[in-house]
Amino acid sequence: MPQFKFNRDPVEVQEGDKPEQAELRAEAEAREAVMTFVLGLVAEPVSLKYLYDPPRDRLAEVKGRQVLDKFNCAGCHLVRPGVYDLKEDDPRVQKSLKEAYRAVQSSFASDHRFPDHNAWVGPSQTEADLQAGRLVAHGISRIEPDPEDDEGKRKILYLTLTEALHIPRDLRGDDLGADLPAPTTLGLPEGKLSEVLLSRSDALGGTFGNLLVDYLIAQDKSKPEAERFYKDMDAARPAVPPALLREGEKVQSAWLYQFLLNPIKIRPMARLRMPKFNMSPSEAQALVNYFAAVDSMTNPGIDLTFPYETIPQRDERYWQERNQEYVSRLTQPMKEERLKALEPLWKNELERMREMDPAKQKEQLAAWQKQWWDQDVYAVDAYRLVANYNTCLGCHQVGDRKPNNLAAQGPLLSLAAERLRPGWTERWIANPKRFWYLSNNSPMPQNYAQDTPPDRKLFDGVPIQQVRAVRNVLMDFPQIHDMPANRNYRPKAEPAGGR
Amino acid sequence: MMRTVYAMAVLGSLLLAQANPVAAEDWGKALKGQVIWDGGEVPKPMPINVQGNMDGPKCLAAAKGKLVYETWVVNPKNKGVRWTFVWLAPEEAGAKLPIHPDLQKVPDKPEVMDQPCCMFEPHALGLRQGQELLVKNSANFAHNTRYNGHPAKNPGRSVLIPAGQELAIKELVADRFPVSVKCDLHPWMSAWVRVFDHPYFAVTDADGKFEIKNVPAGRYRLMVWHETGFLGGAEGRKGMPITIEKDQVTDVGALKMKPLDK
Numbered sequence: 001m002p003q004f005k006f007n008r009d010p011v012e013v014q015e016g017d018k019p020e021q022a023e024l025r026a027e028a029e030a031r032e033a034v035m036t037f038v039l040g041l042v043a044e045p046v047s048l049k050y051l052y053d054p055p056r057d058r059l060a061e062v063k064g065r066q067v068l069d070k071f072n073c074a075g076c077h078l079v080r081p082g083v084y085d086l087k088e089d090d091p092r093v094q095k096s097l098k099e100a101y102r103a104v105q106s107s108f109a110s111d112h113r114f115p116d117h118n119a120w121v122g123p124s125q126t127e128a129d130l131q132a133g134r135l136v137a138h139g140i141s142r143i144e145p146d147p148e149d150d151e152g153k154r155k156i157l158y159l160t161l162t163e164a165l166h167i168p169r170d171l172r173g174d175d176l177g178a179d180l181p182a183p184t185t186l187g188l189p190e191g192k193l194s195e196v197l198l199s200r201s202d203a204l205g206g207t208f209g210n211l212l213v214d215y216l217i218a219q220d221k222s223k224p225e226a227e228r229f230y231k232d233m234d235a236a237r238p239a240v241p242p243a244l245l246r247e248g249e250k251v252q253s254a255w256l257y258q259f260l261l262n263p264i265k266i267r268p269m270a271r272l273r274m275p276k277f278n279m280s281p282s283e284a285q286a287l288v289n290y291f292a293a294v295d296s297m298t299n300p301g302i303d304l305t306f307p308y309e310t311i312p313q314r315d316e317r318y319w320q321e322r323n324q325e326y327v328s329r330l331t332q333p334m335k336e337e338r339l340k341a342l343e344p345l346w347k348n349e350l351e352r353m354r355e356m357d358p359a360k361q362k363e364q365l366a367a368w369q370k371q372w373w374d375q376d377v378y379a380v381d382a383y384r385l386v387a388n389y390n391t392c393l394g395c396h397q398v399g400d401r402k403p404n405n406l407a408a409q410g411p412l413l414s415l416a417a418e419r420l421r422p423g424w425t426e427r428w429i430a431n432p433k434r435f436w437y438l439s440n441n442s443p444m445p446q447n448y449a450q451d452t453p454p455d456r457k458l459f460d461g462v463p464i465q466q467v468r469a470v471r472n473v474l475m476d477f478p479q480i481h482d483m484p485a486n487r488n489y490r491p492k493a494e495p496a497g498g499r
Numbered sequence: 500m501m502r503t504v505y506a507m508a509v510l511g512s513l514l515l516a517q518a519n520p521v522a523a524e525d526w527g528k529a530l531k532g533q534v535i536w537d538g539g540e541v542p543k544p545m546p547i548n549v550q551g552n553m554d555g556p557k558c559l560a561a562a563k564g565k566l567v568y569e570t571w572v573v574n575p576k577n578k579g580v581r582w583t584f585v586w587l588a589p590e591e592a593g594a595k596l597p598i599h600p601d602l603q604k605v606p607d608k609p610e611v612m613d614q615p616c617c618m619f620e621p622h623a624l625g626l627r628q629g630q631e632l633l634v635k636n637s638a639n640f641a642h643n644t645r646y647n648g649h650p651a652k653n654p655g656r657s658v659l660i661p662a663g664q665e666l667a668i669k670e671l672v673a674d675r676f677p678v679s680v681k682c683d684l685h686p687w688m689s690a691w692v693r694v695f696d697h698p699y700f701a702v703t704d705a706d707g708k709f710e711i712k713n714v715p716a717g718r719y720r721l722m723v724w725h726e727t728g729f730l731g732g733a734e735g736r737k738g739m740p741i742t743i744e745k746d747q748v749t750d751v752g753a754l755k756m757k758p759l760d761k
Contacts, residue, residue: 096651103654106670110656147649147676150592150737158650185650225568226548229686232679234645389553390641390661394684404553405684433656440647441657443683449658452666 006030057293064290067283074205076272078140078243078438080294081162085198086135086186093135093196096186097167104184110449111181112430112464116301119182119427119434122166130168132198138163139183140203140437143190155190162245162437163298183437206438209240213439216240216271229407237439238408239271246435248291249299250424253307256291260284266419268409269443302423309421313475319379322472326378330460338377339369345485376483382469383486384458386413391447392470393491399481401491408443414481416474426471430464525716526599527743530699530751532585534707534723534730536578537755542571547687549617554640554685558617561638568687569622570726571758572705579707580725580756582623584677584693586700587711588720588738595697599713602698609633609667612680612690614642619680619690623726625700626692632668634680636660643683646692649676653694657683677724691726716745728759 007030013022054062073079086093114120129136139161146154165180180186188196216230216239230236247256261284263274279287285307292306312318330338346368350361372380386392387401395403395410403409416425428435429448436442448454448463448470459469473480480486536542544567549555559566572581589596609631613620615638626632636642639662647655652674660666671678673696682688693700701709720738722729729735743749 100651103652103670103672107654107656110658147674148592152733152736160650183654185654187651225545225570231689234647234681235686391659394641394643394659402553405686406551406553408683408686440650440655441645445643445645445657445659445683447659452658452664455661 006034057297060286060289060293061297063286064293067279067286068290070283071277071279073244073287076206076208076241078203078206078209078245080204081138081140081245081437082203083199083201084137084139084141084159085200086137087196087198088133088135090196092189092192096188097180100180100184100186101167101178104180107181107433109451110431110446111434112448112450112467114427114430117427118163118299118301120164121179121181121301122164124166125168134198135165135167137161137165137186139186140206141200146189157188157190157193159186159188160184160437161186182434206241206243209243209438212240212271213237233439234441234443238267238269238443241270241272241274242267243438244291245437246295246299246424248293248295248306249302249304250421250428251291251419252309252311252421253288253292255419256288257281257284260287266411266415268411304423311422311475313422313472319472319476320375323375323378326381326460327373330377334460338381339372342372342485345488349484372485376485378469379473379480379483380485381459382473383480383483383489384491385466385470386473387486387489387491388458389491390455395443410444413474414477417477420474422471422475425474426467429470430467525745527714527716527745527747527749529710529712529748530587530714530721530741530743531708531710531748532751533577533753534580534583534585534703534709534725535753535755536571536573536580536707537757541573541575541578544568544572549685549687552685554617557638557640558685561616562618563616566617566687569618569689572622574706577706579703579705581703581705581707582621582691583703583707583709583723583725583756584623584625584691584700585703585709585711585724586625586693586695586722587697587714588722590718590720590740596699596719597715598697599715602713605629611635612692613637614644614682614688617642617682617685617688619682619688621690621702623691623702624693625702626671626694627698628671628673628694628696632671632692633665634660634668635665636662638662641684642688644680645683646678646680648678648692648694649674652676653678677726693724714743714749716743718742721751723754723756725756730754730756732759 005027007023007026009026009030011019011022011026013019068074068079088094111120125135137159139159141157141159143155143157145152146156148154161180161182161184164182165184166177167180168177193200213233213236216236217232220228220230230239251259259274260277260279261281263276265273289306292304295302296304296306327335346365349368350365353361353364356364387398389404392398392413393401393403395405395408396413397403397409398413424435428444431446432442432444433446448466450463452463454461454463454466459466461469547566547568549558549566552558569582573579574581587596605627610624610626611633612624613635617638624632634644634646641659641661643657643659644666645655645657646668647653648671653671653676655678658666671692671694673694678692678694680690680692699711699714701711703709719741721741722738723735724730731739741749741751
């Protein structure tokens with residue numbers, strides 16, 4: 001490549017100079033002039049209209065991705081679902097969609113539907129997608145042998161949806177379209193993927209978690225049956241690093257920030273602890289913003305806010321309103337039953353005041369009872385749902401009460417108030433399966449199914465009211481747990497023996 | 500005129516064939532056999548370790564101290580293997596089995612699975628597609644029933660069943676993939692359900708014996724599956740060819756089952 005020359009003017013050779021020297025001097029002067037011009041340009045501010053000004057969420061996503069990459073978070077955790085463009089008019093896709101819809105329909109009766117959430121209702125397909133015959137599905141894929149193939153050669157790509165897929169076409173016999181909620185699984189022929197998919201971009205992250213699941217199951221196979229714990233994927237999955245999908249929707253920003261700087265043990269079932277990465281406060285903040293921003297963009301219906309969130313359960317008025325509504329719902333026998341249950345507690349307190357004038361004691365008892373009806377009955381009944389061996393206390397420690405099942409213990413419920421967001425907590429309790437994508441079923445069961453008659457002895461309400469009552473207690477757990485009626489409450493252990 | 504009658508007869512027979520494409524006129528009385536342990540020494544019942552579970556003592560009390568794994572239940576007297584699924588499959592993949600007129604209707608009565616003492620009873624259960632599976636909890640404490648089969652066909656659910664209540668499962672469809680049933684509160688609890696689109700299936704009894712009645716005569720494949728795998732390993736997925744004789748009881752004799760690791 002010939003050397004570039006900046007000097008285009010004729011060179012004037014001065015007396016005593018050689019022509020080459022004159023040329024070099026002129027070239028140096030020209031180069032300096034260009035450099036001065038370029039440096040002058042740098043100092044001049046670029047017009048704002050030429051600068052990219054991303055929306056806040058998008059900026060948070062970009063900055064967060066840089067931190068995710070720096071600390072290789074995707075090595076252990078599933079960070080982002082894959083995107084699969086299905087050929088909508090392909091008969092194999094149609095068959096798979098119909099089969100999946102039939103399979104998932106059975107869960108609708110027990111489900112509590114949240115129509116603004118993208119795990120239940122998928123976004124409408126764009127005009128361009130419809131014209132191209134494209135269905136955009138978000139999910140996680142895995143390839144497994146086709147159980148229908150006796151030879152064991154054919155394989156199937158199972159696509160588990162992490163977000164609901166809205167099908168504009170008729171799947172139900174009407175023209176309204178339908179939604180395949182998360183985590184519906186579609187089966188696509190692995191050998192013909194180019195015929196059923198227009199494009200495919202697999203999920204980001206989680207490889208180590210998947211390998212660890214396989215390892216735990218394989219390791220357990222060599223043990224005697226009595227010592228096996230990780231018998232299948234459902235049992236092994238809670239032991240590995242969790243997926244970080246919906247992390248922004250799930251956790252409170254302030255808690256996540258602290259956790260990233262100084263991780264603590266959350267899930268007793270986990271075989272690995274989150275290491276301390278010594279990330280800087282600004283890096284932790286970038287990650288916190290990333291998770292919230294991603295969920296805010298992909299799930300606009302839930303109105304996620306960050307870095308601050310509202311926890312209405314911390315407001316006294318919130319409890320008073322719930323209490324008022326609850327008391328108006330209770331029947332007279334229910335009220336009497338509750339009063340009777342609290343009599344020993346009040347009696348005990350009065351015993352301590354035996355020096356007091358009997359008339360004043362009576363006054364005090366009336367005051368307690370009034371406070372009970374005006375403020376406490378809802379919170380106390382809701383707490384009974386949580387401190388219950390049939391539900392939460394089965395697997396979670398509630399205050400100082402150990403759970404029934406120590407081997408498959410869930411996170412401490414006392415952490416929930418500072419860790420979880422109320423919206424996610426309600427949806428998780430209502431139907432955990434909608435948020436669990438990496439194995440068949442979540443370790444948390446659906447305790448308050450829509451179609452199951454609720455047990456009204458502890459808390460009077462339909463299943464969704466019970467879900468919200470549990471959510472409310474968890475969101476203000478330290479205060480509710482510390483109420484005198486709850487502090488001394490000992491849940492009844494069921495007697496031995498079958499019926 | 501004759502041509503018209505002939506054409507109508509052909510059309511009629513075609514329509515009849517379409518309405519019942521797998522009709523068979525010949526039926527065998529029954530198909531029976533016995534699944535026998537062929538893995539050397541008969542496995543002894545292995546007690547379940549319930550330590551670390553607060554319900555453990557209650558479970559042991561309810562089971563009168565006999566809480567054992569049911570993966571291998573082998574009768575020491577005749578080596579019969581219990582809880583093995585046996586079913587008929589058409590000779591050609593994708594074909595349908597003819598169904599005896601007496602068995603056409605899917606039973607209205609649900610199949611019941613209970614869990615009175617921290618074990619599913621029965622441990623293995625066959626079901627017709629469309630038939631209800633009723634999971635009861637007759638224990639005095641809660642159980643969580645988590646069931647799932649093929650992820651795209653029988654994705655299942657995980658539902659808490661409080662003491663004394665029950666869960667009706669109506670949505671299971673016929674599939675080659677078994678449905679696993681578990682309880683997360685008592686992790687040792689495990690059961691298997693298979694769903695069929697025909698009535699020709701059985702689960703072996705305490706002697707390892709099975710009997711399937713009113714079977715279609717002809718050549719079929721006999722599938723034998725235990726929760727540890729098919730009889731004969733991976734090759735067993737194709738089943739074994741059998742011929743069912745008309746108006747006879749077809750006895751396939753002893754089917755020797757060897758655990759895959761032996």
